Amino acid sequence: MRHTISVLVExxxxxxxxxxxxxxxxxYNIESLSVGETIDPQISTMTxxxxxxxxxxxxxxxxxxxxIDVIKVTDMTELxxxxxxMVLVKIAPRQExxxxxxxxxxxxxxxxxxxxxxxxxxxxxxxxxxxxxxxxLMKPMGIKEFVRTGKVAISREGVRKK
Amino acid sequence: xxxxxSEIIIESLRREGVKHxxxxxxxxxxxxxxxxxxTKDVQLILTRHEQGAxxxxxxxxxxxxxxxxxxxxxxxxxxxTVTGIATACMDSIPLVVLSGQVPTMLIGxxxxxxxxxxxxxxxxxxxxxxxxxxxxxxKIIREAFHIATTGRPGPVLIDLPKDVTTAKxxxxxxxxxxxxxxxxxxxxxxMITQSAHLIAKAKKPVIIAGGGVISSGAAKELHEFAExxxxxxxxxxxxxxxxxxxxxxxxxxxxxxxxxxANRTVQDSDLLIAIGMRFDDRVTGKIxxxxxxxxxxxxxxxxxxxxxxxxxxxxxxxxxxxxxxxLNKILKEEIQEQWEEVRKAWxxxxxxxxxxxxxxxxxxxxxxxxxxxxxxxYELTKGDAIIATEVGQNQMWAAQFYKYDKPRTWxxxxxxxxxxxxxxxxxxxxxxxxxxxxxxxxxxxxxQMNIQELATAIVNKLPVKVAILNNRxxxxxxxxxxxxxxxxxxxxxLDVTPDFVEVARAYxxxxxxxxxxxxxxxxxxxxxxxxxxxxxxxxxxxKEKVFPxxxxxxxxxxxxxxxxxxxxxxxxxxxx
Ligand SMILES: Cc1ncc(C[n+]2csc(CCOP(=O)(O)OP(=O)(O)O)c2C)c(N)n1
Numbered sequence: 001m002r003h004t005i006s007v008l009v010e011x012x013x014x015x016x017x018x019x020x021x022x023x024x025x026x027x028y029n030i031e032s033l034s035v036g037e038t039i040d041p042q043i044s045t046m047t048x049x050x051x052x053x054x055x056x057x058x059x060x061x062x063x064x065x066x067x068i069d070v071i072k073v074t075d076m077t078e079l080x081x082x083x084x085x086m087v088l089v090k091i092a093p094r095q096e097x098x099x100x101x102x103x104x105x106x107x108x109x110x111x112x113x114x115x116x117x118x119x120x121x122x123x124x125x126x127x128x129x130x131x132x133x134x135x136x137l138m139k140p141m142g143i144k145e146f147v148r149t150g151k152v153a154i155s156r157e158g159v160r161k162k
Numbered sequence: 163x164x165x166x167x168s169e170i171i172i173e174s175l176r177r178e179g180v181k182h183x184x185x186x187x188x189x190x191x192x193x194x195x196x197x198x199x200x201t202k203d204v205q206l207i208l209t210r211h212e213q214g215a216x217x218x219x220x221x222x223x224x225x226x227x228x229x230x231x232x233x234x235x236x237x238x239x240x241x242x243t244v245t246g247i248a249t250a251c252m253d254s255i256p257l258v259v260l261s262g263q264v265p266t267m268l269i270g271x272x273x274x275x276x277x278x279x280x281x282x283x284x285x286x287x288x289x290x291x292x293x294x295x296x297x298x299x300x301k302i303i304r305e306a307f308h309i310a311t312t313g314r315p316g317p318v319l320i321d322l323p324k325d326v327t328t329a330k331x332x333x334x335x336x337x338x339x340x341x342x343x344x345x346x347x348x349x350x351x352x353m354i355t356q357s358a359h360l361i362a363k364a365k366k367p368v369i370i371a372g373g374g375v376i377s378s379g380a381a382k383e384l385h386e387f388a389e390x391x392x393x394x395x396x397x398x399x400x401x402x403x404x405x406x407x408x409x410x411x412x413x414x415x416x417x418x419x420x421x422x423x424a425n426r427t428v429q430d431s432d433l434l435i436a437i438g439m440r441f442d443d444r445v446t447g448k449i450x451x452x453x454x455x456x457x458x459x460x461x462x463x464x465x466x467x468x469x470x471x472x473x474x475x476x477x478x479x480x481x482x483x484x485x486x487x488x489l490n491k492i493l494k495e496e497i498q499e500q501w502e503e504v505r506k507a508w509x510x511x512x513x514x515x516x517x518x519x520x521x522x523x524x525x526x527x528x529x530x531x532x533x534x535x536x537x538x539x540y541e542l543t544k545g546d547a548i549i550a551t552e553v554g555q556n557q558m559w560a561a562q563f564y565k566y567d568k569p570r571t572w573x574x575x576x577x578x579x580x581x582x583x584x585x586x587x588x589x590x591x592x593x594x595x596x597x598x599x600x601x602x603x604x605x606x607x608x609x610q611m612n613i614q615e616l617a618t619a620i621v622n623k624l625p626v627k628v629a630i631l632n633n634r635x636x637x638x639x640x641x642x643x644x645x646x647x648x649x650x651x652x653x654x655x656l657d658v659t660p661d662f663v664e665v666a667r668a669y670x671x672x673x674x675x676x677x678x679x680x681x682x683x684x685x686x687x688x689x690x691x692x693x694x695x696x697x698x699x700x701x702x703x704x705k706e707k708v709f710p711x712x713x714x715x716x717x718x719x720x721x722x723x724x725x726x727x728x729x730x731x732x733x734x735x736x737x738x
Contacts (some may be wrong), residue, residue, distance in 0.1 A: 009342075010342055014280065014284070014292075017281070018284060021284055021285055025285050055469065058469060059466065059469075059470060062465045062466040063466050065465070066464070066465070066466050067342075068288070068289040068309060068340065068343050069342055070342055071342040
């Protein structure tokens, strides 16, 4: 099963490679990983999306906890939480498809962040389903490339999943 | 007063109570070496190879329980320690490794003798540091000792750029608090109480004691627990010495080359109490067939060890000694049980297994059997010695035929299985215990991996004894080739082995040789009598194999014995 794991780490050099080394060294896979500072600049949050059965996920969270630079590990999948991801999609639509592209972008609450004679770059934020749906719709329109940030996740206050 | 980085390193080591470090100099650590020149209370033991230094520090740590310290130069000096660091990491041995590094400005430039040792050792250290600022140096050293020696111990490396060792600052010795590192020491009381009830209900319980018993100093508590509840104790390779090998409840070692009765008892048990061990594949054999009827209580300080390989009914994360102390108390105060009575039938069964297949070998009048040498060592020392081993058959015979009654008297590379470990480890142990008899039980292959350390032993007057079980083969490899590769001895014959007696002499040590069984005892006696390093070359039966043996991947009660093997039954038969 797919898990989104949020890891609070000391904001030091080498931490990322300790974490990625843990996954590669034990054959666990990382689907996405995003890192950023928290309110305390000495601490970063990493959001890691990974898959595995219960035993593997238990090992992953324990192994993460064991790393000296890791302060806290939360398996978001066990909590009510909000997840978001951003994608930048560069599209080179045919002339006749341009209105449709803009239309879909609008429906997805996308923003045009760059445009040229031939291309639009559209920014979409949302959960994974939304991002994927958007990419699917854009595929026939001529996607040149897209870049995803990977997921970030935050727990919802005061609610526990049953 | 301002101090240089090098002086700070030495002052910090002093404050950590370090008396000995093992090392080897080179360009970027010359400033540290220079500072050591005038230091009286911290002594450096110059080895002849950095691998020797790191294993010696490891042996020192295993024999004392304190962190072993090594100091090496950058690049090749640092990379030469990697095998030893990995060895210590696998066996949870506390080490602090100080490696030199090129000046901060040059890092990343492929400078002369630059190696990214922090990157290289990341997966085989408990933690590592690159010091970027001399003001952080003392704090980092203090943290390193704390991390290395607490929780599940392990090696910590500190990489020291040359400019950091020369920069000056005020010395301070700060209080440390690593907020992200808080090992759990106290076991969950509820879980411990549950365990006590499970123990009271069990009909066929067995204890498996691992290296955690030794690192947490829990031998006394384990002894009390086993005697109180009358539960037999099997030990992993790392656990030897954690419970007296001479005790009537001892089953000796379990696993691939474990005793018949240890493996039988574990497989038949209905409750397995795993203490400070991690269910290595050499212990469990085929994992699905391991202790099939047993409930499992697992006590370990490392939560990742629990449920990594086997299902567990009661997990207890905590320091083994503290958990056992609480458990013993609950058993005594809350559980009234006539343990003697309750265990009678089970212990009778265990005794029957012991009688059925004791640890034996076939005696010969002509040729020396390696097991006989180990037995003789035990007999002559009365078990009062520190035994180090190399890796291979020698290690297994040393585990099987010598009885370890006390913790920290058995030094062996369990997890990594590092040939070349034993001799330098013995040197480290001898330095820590000058009055003790320290013996490395070796193979003729392994001893050649760090034979140069004989010079270290000579120079430092460390009278280590090396008993080479010389079979002219990489014996354990040859054994597998005989059993599983149709006797195709591909590159396992050593063709030319040096004359170990002459080698010893060349270094200024004593060399002795025994070629007949009758010579074994006189050679050992002479070696133990003289006050200097000795190589004993025991020319043994090259055909001798380690039994019992569980083929890799088979259940641990599918054991091959000498006699089934002799009957030409090359196919490994199940006992049951
Ligand atoms: C550094 C290293 N290289 C290779 C091995 C694989 N290996 C395991 S046992 C063994 C043979 C050891 O031979 P020897 O030291 O003569 O001991 P014996 O088995 O004959 O007692 C080898 C090569 C190892 N354990 N360590």
